Amino acid sequence: MTAVASAAVSSRVADLVSRMTLEEKLAQITGFWEDEKGDVVAPLQGEVSVTGGLEEATAHGIGHFTRIYGTTPLDADARAATLWERQRALVEGTRLGIPAIVHEEILTGLSAWKAATYPGPLTWGAAFDPELVARMGALIGRDCRALGVHQGLAPVVDVVRDPRWGRVEECIAEDPYLVGELGTSYVEGVQSEGVHATLKHFVGYSASRSGRNFGPVSMGPRELRDIMMVPFEMAVIDGGVKSVMHAYTEIDGMPTAADPTLLEGVLRDEWGFDGVVVADYFGVAFLHLLHGIAEDLSEAAALALTAGIDVELPTGDAYLAPLAAAVRSGRVPEALVDRAVGRILAQKEQLGLLDERFNGPSPTGVELDGPEHREVARLLAERGIVLLSNDGTLPLGEDGCPSIAVIGPNADRYQAMFGCYSFANHVLDKRPGTELGLEVPTVLEALRSEMGGATYARGCEVQGDDRSGFDEAVAAAREASVAVMVMGDQAGLFGRGTSGEGCDTDSLELPGVQRELIEAVLETGTPVVLVLVTGRPYAVGWALERCAAVVQAFFPGEEGARAIAGVLSGRVNPSGRLPVSIPRSTGAQPFTYIHPRLGADSDVTNLSSVVPMTFGEGLSYTTFAYEGLEVADAATDGAISLAVTVRNTGQRQGDEVVQVYARQRRASVTRPLAQLVGFARVPLEAGASVRVEFDIPAARLAFTGRDLVRSVEPGDVELWVGTPRIRHAEGVVSLVGERVAATRESRRRTLSRVR
Known part of the structure; x- marks a missing residue:
């Protein structure tokens, strides 16, 4: 047999791969999308997609069914019946009997007619409430699982850089730590129901020039590592996310869809990601059509597969006939196909699909917008x-x-x-x-x-x-x-x-x-x-x-x-x-x-950088005061302790969002004047007070140094509670010890307690 290059692959999956023909393998790493002509819900959809009929597309099996529920307004019961029929046909009518993964958009709820529609991600960011976001994710995951959807294409953990970009509404915030916390909570909620979440879009997509969609990105390695990658890293290491989608981005001339240093080196070798990388819709074909680094779809498939894209979505424009030709000509080793097939079959095994026969009736009467959905949407x-x-x-x-x-x-x-x-x-x-x-x-x-x-x-x-x-x-x-x-x-x-x-x-x-x-x-x-x-x-x-x-x-x-x-x-x-x-x-x-x-502002330019309101600001109908701030020095491989008392000094109940910011005074490369390192949402009755304690990993202050290694450097750090430009209470701590590389273990999340 050809080697399956993943330690996570079981003997059952390895045996399956060994018995598959090339056509069966390629079917597993592609999707089928029965879209209606004219309903453009993806970039260049009408110009790129070569989707044929269902019977032809699934003759050798299929990896994914694309957007069964989310493309047209059809009753969920009817769509579920259709889906169950198609899955049974795969089980009973193909040689290996492997069902398909069904994926849907789930950014603001399951994308299905009459399903609950939650607030957009910027509202999640404004709420500063990871527990509530996780609860929403669990409800979305539950709805997906009930209707036979196995994978959701969310959350978007791109960090906002330019409000001119149209997809800002899909993002959570301009702060990478907040994005990481809330994105990870969403992942944990969705995956708690046995549905796989998908991080979007790896990486740098939101930094396109002039805020234009698909614009090229000009960004150095430090900003890419210390800002753009942070939320992805958190969701992989802390959240155990099962799927990642590449970005349409090209960074300094290199499309991410063809960059193995990102999709294999960073994701898998550095962070330990063991899931599946899926293509953004038509992203493999775009290596030929838009980026122009591939002569044809065959070369585009070779570049993407080598880089680490395991599954082409929404259809098999490049990973079917063009990739088959490349493999048979010897231009692409079949071992690379086996690597991708092994990963998606391992995913299907985790989801229970290799044992699912779809013999029973399809689901009916699934409540998609009940009282619990409404309560979470309201809160x-x-x-x-x-x-x-x-x-x-x-x-x-x-x-x-x-x-x-x-x-x-x-x-x-x-x-x-x-x-x-x-x-x-x-x-x-x-x-x-x-x-x-x-x-x-x-x-x-x-x-x-x-x-x-x-x-x-x-x-x-x-x-x-x-x-x-x-x-x-x-x-x-x-x-x-x-x-x-x-x-x-x-x-x-x-x-x-x-x-x-x-x-x-x-x-x-x-x-x-x-x-x-x-x-x-x-x-x-x-x-x-x-x-x-x-x-x-x-x-x-x-x-x-x-x-x-x-x-x-x-x-x-x-x-x-x-x-x-x-x-x-x-x-x-x-x-x-x-x-x-x-x-x-x-x-x-x-x-x-x-x-x-x-x-910041200075005398060397006539243009001010001061914004009317900055990240983290917002008013209430009551007032809050901070007192008794305590901080303690910490080792570069340890954690900073911070505690502060918050008092509601107004006349009515209110929630305060306690935000902790840091600034490292001296470092080997320039550091920001403020960065969020912790937060907690605290409800307080009028006149009441609580003590809020934070354990902030020193690795929260890690940055990419001159040697391009992300590390924690010793030195004095200003800490304060408030906003980036308002300090309600502040102190200074020293990070002591040697410069320490940030490890997976040290990059844990900030913990907060309310006493």
Whole structure:
């Protein structure tokens, strides 16, 4: 037999591989996608896919069934029946009888008609709540498993670098540690239900030039290691993730899909990843069609397989006939095919698929949007709304119920609650008139339910330059005691929206004529409460100064409108903190709070880098105080202890997000002025206090040195609780000992305790 190059492969899998023909092997490392023509939900889908009929595609078996539920609005019971039939056909009608892995998009819930749609990942970041994210992941995993879905294509753990990029809405935050904590929690939740999560997109995808999707990446090895790789490393080492998807990125001219130093060297040799690397849709073919480093699909397949891409998705454009030709000609060793086949069969063995016969009936009546789904969606939406500014106008229900004019293009659209990978905006946007199948109130409906009657005027659309509704909106504002203006984005794909995959922007002003409408209403003198429902942060420093209050919601999901209404009325005390900084301007991009001294203001330039609000900031309807900070020196291979008392000094209950930041004063290479090293969400009644303790691994401060080895260096470290630029309490510790390379064991997660 040909050698199977994976120590994790069992004797059963090795025996299977030894008995397979080349055609059977290639079938196992490809997918089949029965997509409907015209429903473009992947880049260049219509130009690339060569999907044939089901019988032909599965004659020798198949590795994956692609998006059985997530491509068209069909009843889950009917789709499950179809899926079970197809799996039985594989078991009974192919020589080896191996079922397929079924994968789906699960970024904001299982992508299926009438399934619960949770808040987008930026809301997870704003909530700073790993336990709740894990609970959401477990619910999504449970739904997947019930319907025969084995692998979910999430979470996205790309670190936000440029808000102009359309896929910012799919990301969690601009801080790699927060992304890593929440992404790992999501992985643990999904995989606790026996479903495999898939990290996206390895690596550097979010750092594309000019914020353009598929743009090349110019990034040095330190930034790649110390920022972009951190969340992936955490999810692999701490979360035990079972699948990783490569990025479309090319870094310094090298496409990641053809880079074995990343897909084999870093992932497997350094981090110990023993799962399966899958291609982003058509990513193997793109080595020929877009990157231009392969002469044809045969060479593209050879490059990708050698680099470590085990499975081509969504179909077998390159890994079927083109790869077969390369193997038979001797250009590609069959041992490389065996390596990939061994990995996917090991995955199927872990999932129980090698013993699954699909003899029983298909599932029916699976509850996809029940009370528990709704509770988690509500809690995450409420905890992820960020109060950016408030002159005392909010909460509206504090001194009786004012007369409210609700204005704006997102005030009465349920689609505004969802991101581009929601079923509503991913699939149903191309099927106008199709029932959503979920109970999703709009902000207008939720406010009327929360606070009684309110007048309404749309004013303008999300996009376009139609100002014909301005007069009606201005008149409504004049007659009200407060104007609630609900503005922002429409998520979509490839230019069909203002946010989402392929919906990049070269302006960080609100889309269309929205700013003009806000300014027209401000001229009435009626206090304006601006509610932003967006997939990215916009340059709204002017609004923070001129509006009575500004509330930020990042595509808050099916319970999002009720959460917004609760914050406005005061029923919900806002506790979200910004997962991304509010931009200064479009021209000031890319920006991140994690920058060295040269990234700060100085006298050598006339341009300021100071943003209106930075990562980690956000207001509450109560106040908090910090006291009694204690820190202790630590060894470079040990952990830093920090403790602080947090007191609610206001008049009502609220959650405080305790954030710990660090700055190493001297190092062999430049270090950021602030980096998050720990956090804890703490609920406190009015007047109550708690002691919060953190054990922060010194390896949290590891960085790539001059020798390109990621290590912890001795020296003094400033520690504080607060935000990147506000220090509520602070101290200094010394890391003592020798420079120590960061190991898998030392890169453990920060622990926090509340006493």
